[in-house]
Amino acid sequence: MxxxxxxxxxxxxxxxxxxxxxxxxxxxxxxxxxxxxxxxxxxxxxxxxxxxxxxxxxGHGDERVNNAIIEQMKQVHYVQPNLVTKVRGELGKALAEVTPGDLNKAFFTLGGAEAIENAMKMARMYTGKQKIITRYRSYHGGTFAAASAGGDPRRIPIEPGVGWIIHMHDPYSYRSPIYRHCSPEEGDMILCDLLEETIQLEGANTVAGVLLEGYSGSSGVIAPSTPAYWKRVREICDKYNVVLIADEVMSGFGRTGKWFGIDHYGVVPDIMTMAKGLTSGYLPLGAVSTNEKIAAYFEKNMLACGLTYNAHAVSCAAALATIKIYHEDxxxxxxxxxxxxxxxxxxxxxxxxxxxxxxxxxxxxxxxxxxxxxxxxxxxxxxxxxxxxxxxxxxxxxxxxxxxxxxxxxxxxxxxxxxxxxxxxxxxxxxxxxxxxxxxxxxxx
Ligand SMILES: Cc1ncc(COP(=O)(O)O)c(C=O)c1O
Structure with missing residues (x-):
């Protein structure tokens, strides 16, 4: 051999x-x-x-990230999550600057699925409700609840999965029967009406969140035809006190030509999840950013989330260096x-x-x-x-x-x-x- x-x-x-x-x-x-x-x-x-x-x-092999990682390793490689490092705070600030609206406070994880798990927990704690509505043609990670949340067939081996995920249909104008007899714009609006009806039928007092990829990824880059779709989803979430979660794990950090996929639609979610491009893969890191209202809630109420590797110092250094490169280059x-x-x-x-x-x-x-x-x-x-x-x-x-x-x-x-x-x-x-x-x-x- x-x-x-x-x-x-x-x-x-x-x-x-x-x-x-x-x-x-x-x-x-x-x-x-x-x-x-x-x-x-x-x-x-x-x-x-x-x-x-x-x-x-x-891209691969960028010395600027490699050096930032080595420098952080020399200073301190890890502290437990209730101690802090300079780099953790700096990264939080850098994320607040690039994320839309008032998404100003981040909880760090090690990857995308962990970010999704924690985002769903936060939405449930914040609203005191349970169910999360997601799309069939989506992927949110391979852990149990994240896999249930994804509609992608990778969820099928663990079915019935968690009981509090509800799937809805996608703005897939090329194939979805919803679009067969109407224009793409009308189809988008029918889907929004169906989302509202789903919330009513499930019971508005039971629906905690709507979780959508900021821009659809591995399910086929399926996008609504106009920003009106996202604006209407935002209105419906506001009307029923439902947290809008944008999953930017794949579509974030410039992939779509804007910082985040949802930036194409002029809508600000309540929670945003990130990973992948956050460090460009130099080290594992994910994040859940929340708006000020949710952050204020957790000032007085316990944030029942925790991970040994929360805000790992060296991963934070890799992310901070990566974000600088998006700007510089x-x-x-x-x-x-x-x-x-x-x-x-x-x-x-x-x-x-x-x-x-x-x-x-x-x-x-x-x-x-x-x-x-x-x-x-x-x-x-x-x-x-x-x-x-x-x-x-x-x-x-x-x-x-x-x-x-x-x-x-x-x-x-x-x-x-x-x-x-x-x-x-x-x-x-x-x-x-x-x-x-x-x-x-x-x-x-
Ligand atoms: C949109 C989206 N969310 C979440 C995840 C899960 O991320 P990870 O594989 O880092 O757990 C992925 C992974 O491909 C993804 O594309």
């Missing part, structure tokens, strides 16, 4: 892989990474077009500018490739749905089923040509680090285009 095979064999023998039957794992052994690229042990280069799990926003503006260009380039791709059914996204956050037939919209691979032959061929073409992309069912994602430039983007898009020639062959006329 060569070195690569040794590494893979040891990993497969002694460690588990997520969300799969273990024998199907087919990992790349990564030796090093820099900027938008990583390399395997044979020296093969991959462009990181999924930003790993949509988090390496500032103008990465969010880069995502917005390249996003405009990408939109145009993907439109051209749509015109060229009959297997492309719909292209959705903003900033550097895009999903392409592949279909066998544009009229019937029959998927190139069925939802929640093993990938079809055409999708497997497409996925293996991308990988063998040095593009590490997220491919799921009939969906292909384009989510590179925000430090990418246009030439790098074009180089990768030429390979994506060749890959779509494969699926084009499976189009039924």
């Amino acid at each position: 060569n070195q690569t095979q040794d590494i893979i064999a040891m990993n497969k023998k002694y460690t588990y892989f997520s969300w799969m039957a273990q024998e199907t794992a087919n990992p790349i052994a990564v030796e090093k990474a820099k900027g938008i690229y990583f390399w395997d042990y044979e020296g093969k280069r991959y462009a990181d077009f999924s930003s790993q799990l949509i988090l390496t926003n500032i 103008k990465l969010i503006q880069n995502a917005a500018d390249l996003g405009q260009k990408l939109k145009h380039k993907l439109q051209l791709m749509y015109e060229k490739h009959p297997s492309i059914g719909e292209v959705r996204g903003v900033g550097l956050h895009w999903c392409i749905e592949l279909v066998k037939n544009r009229k019937t919209r029959e998927e190139m691979s069925e939802w929640n089923k093993p990938m079809s032959k055409p999708m497997l061929e497409l996925s293996s073409y991308l990988r063998s040509n040095g593009i590490a992309a997220f491919v799921r069912w009939n969906q292909v994602y384009i989510c590179p680090p925000l430090c990418i430039n246009e030439a790098q983007l074009d180089e990768a898009l030429a390979i994506y285009s060749k890959a779509f020639e494969i699926t084009d062959k499976y189009v039924l006329n």
Whole structure:
């Protein structure tokens, strides 16, 4: 066995892989990474077009973050959560500055699912109510209640899950039957009316929160057609004393060309969850930011949340350095500018490739749905089923040509680090285009 095979064999023998039957794992052994690229042990280069799990926003191997981590390690690596460090307070302040409205106080976790768990607990404590309404096509993490909250099929193995999650339908104008007989704008409003009806039917005195991804991520980058959707959701939450929680774990920190996905809609949630881009993956960290009203409530009432690694000093240092880089390198503006260009380039791709059914996204956050037939919209691979032959061929073409992309069912994602430039983007898009020639062959006329 060569070195690569040794590494893979040891990993497969002694460690588990997520969300799969273990024998199907087919990992790349990564030796090093820099900027938008990583390399395997044979020296093969991959462009990181999924930003790993949509988090390496500032790119790999940034010395500024590495140094901040080392400096913090030298000073103090950890204190228990009821002691404080300078960096924890500075990070809290930096988050208050970039989050919308009066989301001014943060509780730190180690990742996204923990942030969701604690956000739901806070909403329940604050309102004294129990139920949380979420969307079917969403993902909020793999822990028990977070997995129940996600509507994504990754929740199905733990069903019935927690009893206080209620799922509602998504603003998925391309496929949802709600949009079949009306315009996308009308469909959005019907969904809002249904949300209000759901709250009434469940009992307004039992609904604590509505939890939505600030901008939908791994469920297919499904966005409402106008900001009116979010404005109406905000009004409904206010009317029934329901806490609006925006999950920005994936869509936060510039991914969509704004600091947070919800910033596209001009709406301020009561609670926001963050992780991933908060540190760009240099170290694990998540956060739950709350508005002033909720913060005031917890001045007098116990915050029944706690984690050994709450506000880990070294993770906080990584986050603070990462946030500085978003500012210094103008990465969010880069995502917005390249996003405009990408939109145009993907439109051209749509015109060229009959297997492309719909292209959705903003900033550097895009999903392409592949279909066998544009009229019937029959998927190139069925939802929640093993990938079809055409999708497997497409996925293996991308990988063998040095593009590490997220491919799921009939969906292909384009989510590179925000430090990418246009030439790098074009180089990768030429390979994506060749890959779509494969699926084009499976189009039924
Ligand atoms: C929107 C969203 N929320 C929460 C999570 C869970 O984050 P983590 O995997 O860090 O627990 C994810 C992970 O992909 C996510 O996309």
